[in-house]
Amino acid sequence: MPIYAYRCEECGFTKDVLQKISDPQLTECPSCGKSTFKKQLTAAGFQLKGTGWYVTDFRGGNAPATGVAGGSAKSDTAKSDTSPAPAPAPAGDKP
Incomplete structure (x- = not known):
């Protein structure tokens, strides 16, 4: 209930x-x-437990879920490593 x-x-x-x-x-x-x-309208309070369901399963976008806890976490790391470095500020005239 x-x-x-x-x-x-x-x-x-x-x-x-x-x-x-x-x-x-x-x-x-x-x-x-x-x-x-x-x-009142309230949020449902439930927690998924068991094998095969991890918080990282759907973070990889189109990458298929592997069913391993660290499976798609690698794609998160790879994405952050390939992000471009910020461009240096243009050299301007200093007073």
Whole structure:
């Protein structure tokens, strides 16, 4: 079951509620009793675990994922090594 964050627009009371997706949305604030209790939009909190999924898998752009932790990290290093050096400042008249 998902956890939904609610906040009262009147008094500012906040509460996290464990609800089924099919449960009706809460509207009455448990703190002030007014019907200004609204569900907030929050980011999903999950973490991928297991073998074969790494944070570096999709950093290489079009390079295929290798399934090895350091597989595409090499392409990141190669890209940074081939970047052009900054051009020297033009020689100007100094006062």
